[in-house]
Amino acid sequence: MPIAIIGSYFKLLRDAVFSPDSFIYNILNFDLTMSDKIWYAGSFICNGFVRVTFGLFGLYAAYFAARYTARLYHKDSTLAGMTAVMIIMFCAYASNVGNKLSNKSMFSSSVLQINALLLALLVGYAVGEIFHWLGKNHQPVEFEHVHRVRTRAWNALLPASVSIIAGMILGIIIYELQIKILSSSTFKELVIQIQNSNNIFEIIALAFVVMLLSWIGIGYPLASLSTAAALTSGAATVNLNYALKHGGSWNVPYKFLGSSLVYPYGAMGGASVVLALIVIILLSHQNKETENIAKANLLPAAFNSTWGFMIGLPIILNPVLFLPMVLIPVINIMIASLAIFLHIITPCVYPVLKGTPGILISFFGSNGNWSNLVFSICLFILDILMLIPISLLGQRIERKLKAYEYEKGQQTA
């Protein structure tokens, strides 16, 4: 969806240029060289657009999920979409109305964030299904006069009411139980567990869970894993202090710390699989449509802004990509910890700026250890190689699917 790509670019700008702890901001010393006016304007625009794209993505996702589900069954798709928007907004309201501290506005609710995409998709799909079972068939026509619109509204009343009652119940559950469903704090424990763990097996198991969640469209754990907060944990501070004292990170006390394994190697800043997939699609040069999506997302993905491609291709809930999405980061972590064990690379203990390209994270995180850079590049190439059979499989399935659809089209015609 183009909304996600637009969001990706603005997020790239915000995270890499217009925030004080970001990569490009710091290396070009914008602190001194950029005038305050430009900075404020830039961060105003970027924050605003990230907010209306990613911050409200649930609205769009619920609308389109309901719309296409209803259309599939020849029901009134527009009204299904609007009903889904109403319900997701009500959920957002329900989850935020009890919010004492910060913003009570439902537009700032975590339910609507792109990181909670799964909920929006489910709501949209459920509404679409309700329209499927209860709605009357609907044929879109070129020109609708008042009378037709009226019957159309009347026809949609039953499924819309049923959906809204169901949505009401969902909202009440959210409000009563005060479940902060799908917000970064829900997964805080999980993320902290990963960052503070020095046990490879535990890290691998948890990284598996994080990637699984991000595959089904819950991006919060991966997102908070990528933030600089990783450095505030006690063990990471001990590591950093050790490295600063001894001028290197070879023998830090916690070599296999989750925060220095998952982000730099496992997820490569969140971009490893996504970027590898983009490169494969571009190199294989097969399908014009996916190629364009890949091309548009190449730059943001190189700077770890991956949502555009996650949704554009899509990767989310795509059964073909389930295994690589979940397994490749785990394999990366295993190889990286082996390499640390064999003293080929050093652990990443130094702080890394926000928006640093994924491939460079381990290089910068080890205070410029060249073998880390070479290792990262090799790891990335390996990721690409691992993805090739999957992408071939994907292409074959796509062709079969097309043939099937064509056949079906022939039959109905």
Place this chain on the structure above:
Amino acid sequence: MNMKKANKLLKNPNLKWIALVLLVVMVFAIPGYKWMERDNQARAQRMKSALSPVIMVPGSSASTERFNELVKLLNQNTPTKHSVLKINVSTNGNLSYSGSINKNDNEPFIIIGFKNNKDGYSNIKKQAGWLDEAFEAISQDYKFNNFKAFGHSNGGLIWTYWLEHYYSTYSDEITMKRLMTVGTPYNFSEKNINHKTQMLEDFIKCKNRLPKNLVVYSVSGGKNYESDGIVPEASVAAGKYIFQKQVKSYTAMTITGDKADHSDLPQNQQVVQVIQQYLLEPIKNKNNQVISRQGKKSDNDKNGQNEQD
């Protein structure tokens, strides 16, 4: 066949896009590498630094010369003399320096004064901003990882405002170990604690931003039973509503006797003693260095618990 494939791959129009993005990444990698080296070096310097300055802020209507007498008294009986750096901040944030920090002095005094040193809450907010300008400059020049703060009168208010609004930018690299305020009117000239000024209300509202491991001493003067002549004791005591149960320990002390006037406090012999005992690092002595430190530490904790009201 292989050649053909390779050829096909080379002719792929997408290759130039990949190359372009790779180039972009590389172009940023070079200055990024430089930045990283510099940043980590500075970090290491700060980490290894043994420097722990005492940063002093005078009260309203006072300049950086305000503590001359105090510094003289503090330097009287010490084997290592504390060097003094004075920084004047103009109203547009320009810094002018006088004095200097000796290379082997690990506990220099840095005195920060303001061109506009007027009283009033709005001025204190501004002064905290100027204090931050100066603090940022010295934190970059001298690369210390911890410091002690001292504020006389409104100087204590400026420190408190700075702690609540500016300190968080530094807190992961620089620690304020101890804060001592002398005759600081946390509730301005208000004698009745039930009448909280706007400033005190704001301080209390933001008190959760105060560092949890900070040790705070608040010294008040007792010229008579109610005040030090200018600041009511109740106003100094109002500090407990800000610091108590927020920082590691909050100790309130009252100095009486000769020279317990508000403006005499910085050169009061008891205040000097209190500063030496609580604010400064214990004097290092090769033989009993560890013992004196431990003794000092437990002393601190005991005081913190006993005198906290």
